[in-house]
Amino acid sequence: MKYPPQAVVFYLKDDLLSPQGFSDPKTFLRYLELTLEKLSPIVKNIPVYSNLGKELSEQAQAISKKFKYSKFIILETSRESDYFAKICDQLPDSRTGDPEWDETSFLVFDGVAPLLDRNLTEELIQRHEKYLAQYSYSENLPSGIVPRILSREFVRSLPAEYSGGTQEFLAKNINQFDTEIFYTSPDLRQWRLDFSASNPRSRRLISSFLNEKENWKYDEVQSFLISHPEVFRSGPSYYEIELYRGCEYDCLFCPRQNLKPEEDNIALDPKVLDQLLSQAEKEFGLPYSVCFGGLGEPTLHPNFSELVLKTVSSPNLKELFIETALYTDPEKFIQTISGLKEEDKKKISLIVNLSTRDKRTYSQLYGKDNLENVLKNLRSISEVLPKSSIFLQFLKIKEVDPELDQWYEETQKAGYEIILQKYNSYSDVLPQRRASDLTPLGRDFCWHISRDLYLNANGEVSICKQTPGSKKHSLGNINQNSLVEIWAKGNPFFTASAQGKHETIPAPCLSCDEWYTFNA
Numbered sequence: 001m002k003y004p005p006q007a008v009v010f011y012l013k014d015d016l017l018s019p020q021g022f023s024d025p026k027t028f029l030r031y032l033e034l035t036l037e038k039l040s041p042i043v044k045n046i047p048v049y050s051n052l053g054k055e056l057s058e059q060a061q062a063i064s065k066k067f068k069y070s071k072f073i074i075l076e077t078s079r080e081s082d083y084f085a086k087i088c089d090q091l092p093d094s095r096t097g098d099p100e101w102d103e104t105s106f107l108v109f110d111g112v113a114p115l116l117d118r119n120l121t122e123e124l125i126q127r128h129e130k131y132l133a134q135y136s137y138s139e140n141l142p143s144g145i146v147p148r149i150l151s152r153e154f155v156r157s158l159p160a161e162y163s164g165g166t167q168e169f170l171a172k173n174i175n176q177f178d179t180e181i182f183y184t185s186p187d188l189r190q191w192r193l194d195f196s197a198s199n200p201r202s203r204r205l206i207s208s209f210l211n212e213k214e215n216w217k218y219d220e221v222q223s224f225l226i227s228h229p230e231v232f233r234s235g236p237s238y239y240e241i242e243l244y245r246g247c248e249y250d251c252l253f254c255p256r257q258n259l260k261p262e263e264d265n266i267a268l269d270p271k272v273l274d275q276l277l278s279q280a281e282k283e284f285g286l287p288y289s290v291c292f293g294g295l296g297e298p299t300l301h302p303n304f305s306e307l308v309l310k311t312v313s314s315p316n317l318k319e320l321f322i323e324t325a326l327y328t329d330p331e332k333f334i335q336t337i338s339g340l341k342e343e344d345k346k347k348i349s350l351i352v353n354l355s356t357r358d359k360r361t362y363s364q365l366y367g368k369d370n371l372e373n374v375l376k377n378l379r380s381i382s383e384v385l386p387k388s389s390i391f392l393q394f395l396k397i398k399e400v401d402p403e404l405d406q407w408y409e410e411t412q413k414a415g416y417e418i419i420l421q422k423y424n425s426y427s428d429v430l431p432q433r434r435a436s437d438l439t440p441l442g443r444d445f446c447w448h449i450s451r452d453l454y455l456n457a458n459g460e461v462s463i464c465k466q467t468p469g470s471k472k473h474s475l476g477n478i479n480q481n482s483l484v485e486i487w488a489k490g491n492p493f494f495t496a497s498a499q500g501k502h503e504t505i506p507a508p509c510l511s512c513d514e515w516y517t518f519n520a
């Protein structure tokens, strides 16, 4: 290499810099060590920069020395662009001798990269040099497999007032720069993998890989994940909880109408929610989202407010989605929200099913002439919950599709957030009503079997959201089985899904068009 990079930068996002991000500095230092160990045969004798806290400075210094880096420099700054600008000021002068061309560049890791692929990284650096790029990155490799390469020319062209991320700036202005986009198969973007240790799920993933062996090639990743489903399915990230199976509406698009009367009107025992959340916290210890949904109106649960309070106070909860038709008296819920701490209130997203603003269509869709009441409740809730936390949900079905543009405009004008919901026929249990078919042409594994856990009001956990209320499709019952045990039962079905053996999964996968939708 004639012009190798002049520095290595570990840029840590806020999450990793927070006290929680550093809860285990020993592991972080080990990951830093592995990254530099894998990188040093390609580039060394250059400085390493990071915005990591000063408390780890001494150990980080020793690690960089061990792998022949000139020094470890901790620079603190609030904005990414300022941070890189400071580094550029400290890098040596251009080596080209050409006043028009500054070839100086540096490697950037967004987090750390203990599973760095050395060969791919070397190839990326060589291509950056060969094509005289100002910015090089991979679009399809997961974070933590190769670094990004930024040139000083790129950094110095950032507007002084720019406060966003450099990758986002490049994406918006890509035609202005000589950019090298590095593509290597297999394309695993669908897997949403992250090997940068920037969040707990990523750290769990890295730890499972490293327990197997230390040196990985990128092309070994997929087969390992398929043969070890527990590595990818390290815990649910989305719990759909049917607080109350029952409703005063008869919606056209709800499979609840097909249930036998004895299977309807069931309220979840609050102890079941307690057990679920405490096990989610203790056994998995990963961030998760909860949705109060299922086949029914959650606000009809007699303990609805207490269940909201219980859920939002769970330490690892990221978001609580409450999916409602909003026809019940909201007074008690309003009081509950008003009494919440600001940080807990922020976790709540209210999803209001409101696919029309036409009174007559509303009655036809939902089976009740109740639009005025719902709009009144919406106004009342908006006084305690910011509109940025209230999502009006429009179901994309033929019956209301012509209204969409006007509905969208009005909702935006009113300041609410918008969800355009895909119609679910529950694998042809309901008539096909979708306004358009968005199913990808190539079939991949199912996200619901990978990350979701669907809890019925009677404590049964369904194999997936497509078999609600069905005992036949149950993986276990929270009253009798542990959450870990129930979750592990889904592992072979994930493997079958990832291998394309959909017919072997005891769920209606072959006629299902929900597999590509991602909740959390």
Ligand code: SF4
Binding pocket: 427, 446, 447, 448, 449, 463, 464, 465, 466, 505, 507, 508, 509, 510, 512, 513, 514, 515
């Ligand atoms: S693809 Fe199969 S597992 Fe996934 S949601 Fe559909 S029926 Fe359930």
